[in-house]
Amino acid sequence: MNDADTMVLPRLGSAEVGVEDPWGEDDPPRPRRSTARAAARAARWRVAAWLLPALLMGGLGGAGLGTAGPRAGxxxxxxxATSGWPDALDDGPVPLVPYHVLMRGWAALFGADPATLRVPSLLAMVGAAALVGALAARMFAPGTGVLAGLLLAALPVSTRCAREAQPYALxxxxxxxATWLxxxxxxxxxxxxxAAYAAAVVLLGLCQVGALLLLAGHGWVVLAFRRRVAGRWLAAAAPGALAVAALVGSGVRADGLFPPGARIDPAALAATPRELFGAAALGATLAGLALFSLPLRRPAAICTAxxxxxxxxxxVVAGAAPVWSPDALxxxxxxxxxxxxxxxxxxxPGRASS
Structure with missing residues (x-):
């Protein structure tokens, strides 16, 4: 039995006969009058896909970095960051120890005033915006990469993450x-x-243990599109997950792996779009747009997962413990x-008018 016999969804980039393509994404590219000019233009767009989001994120995040005093959380x-090394290891839940060690070392090098402690978060969000632009450009087109990076940078929640000395930005x-790799x-x-992917998984777990839920999405993609590499993917993902599990220890409760949350109920679910994206309208708009990024046979399935x-x-976890929190997502x-x-x-425009 081969991949085609058991595949949940078709392979990435495969052309399918008899399947409707309403967006024209499987159409062959139109010939260019000047190959050199087209290549230069494509190169500029590829640079813009990561540079413009990085600049916007840096400007929006850096604008409020110096707000006096530690914020809530x-x-x-x-x-x-301001205590001795033993206290840095003992302060807070075990899953936060790697972040606290990082911040203790950062403070030893650059100081411990609130603005300085927020710089790692700002740098992480600038890097995330740039990498999202490059990722979308790689998966779709350079113009899509520019849009994706700018959308991420413009979201209020991204600005908040960039201005807080917490592990969410990292x-x-x-x-x-990890998704890029x-x-x-x-x-x-x-x-x-x-090996590079395994290292990214380790980094993800050290930054936020609950974020290893991303592996469930990656696993779905592997089973759907490249089932033949499932064993090797699992071998790469497992060491990172096991290393983090060893750090956390078997005695940690489920609610120690995620930010403080609530039990799942209709009110908590209804508040999630507003808290996750910074505004309920933004959450509804992004969810509506996401529907138009289908069909799942395209690389959009990776981001959907x-x-x-x-x-x-x-x-599922929130059904057993009070861990439902937009911050965890x-x-x-x-x-x-x-x-x-x-x-x-x-x-x-051309397609809409046809």
């Missing part, structure tokens, strides 16, 4: 990096690529930005 980070960056694994799962599968996993926001950009990029 930053107190633990500030105490870990987890967002690590999630984008998943693509070459799906293509050709060589040892070097698998990234956006939805971890949320479903958290929903911040690492999925880049996926929503890419899906929204894909939908917007499909609005073509």
């Amino acid at each position: 930053e107190g633990t980070t500030w105490r870990a 987890a967002v960056f690590a999630a984008v990096l 998943l693509l070459p694994v799906l293509d050709r799962p060589r040892a070097r690529r698998l 990234w956006a939805l599968v971890p949320a479903l996993g958290l929903l 911040l690492f999925t926001v880049p996926a929503w930005a890419v899906l929204g950009a894909v939908a917007l990029s499909r609005v073509r």
